[in-house]
Amino acid sequence: MSIIEKTEAIVLRSVDFRESSKIVTFYTKKFGKIAGIVKGAKQAKNKYGSSLEPMSYVSLVFYYKEGRDVQTVSSCDIVKPFRKLSDDLDKMAVGMSIIELLNNVTPDRHENVQLFAHVINSLNSINSATKNVKNLFFYFEYHLARLLGFGLQFESCVQCKKILSHVIDNDRYHYSIDRGGLICSQCADITGTKFEMTSEILKTFREIYSSNNIDLIIETEISNMNKEIIHNFLWTYLRYHLPNLYSLKSLTVFGKII
């Protein structure tokens, strides 16, 4: 017995199946990640347009059957086109990296409405950004960690518990990956997996990435050296919490995020 369901979704992956069909992986608002077969998709190109391409934001109708790994798609229509994601190579690189990362970290059929909203907001912001689009990849990662339950903490020292009311320029800060928090300059000698963090990078996290202020994020100029440090730090942090996380193919295909 199948039930007809409707939900918003983002297309993660699309592969050809037999002569005429496609199997599409969706990250849906109501059901989390699901796979669906779109029968006749290759013949009915006009009907589907770009709605089965990765990064498409769609309204999906499908027949849901409990216990089935691949559901049957009835219709898939674009909700809002993100045209610039396929026209601009930098935007495509960031968008595809986000989609690949999302596919990588989400289990099947585990809904997370806030994460869904974060993905839509991120893709929409990348689409409309006028500069520094790569900054938005770090924005995605930063809030992804929070929405998966292991958010970063930059407000107080994880060792002495002192609240950091402001960051002192040229002071020595670290981030303890295993303790899950910032280490102030007085506690810098404690052992464990820690990541050195300059005052400039710490400010970038506290003042820019912790906010949802997209304008501020894309207006911020980050040096290539700092981008590389931020990238390595966030990736190490995500890998610590998600040990099965593999390197993103999109970053290799499109060149580094930096």
Ligand SMILES: [Zn+2]
């Ligand atoms: Zn301390």
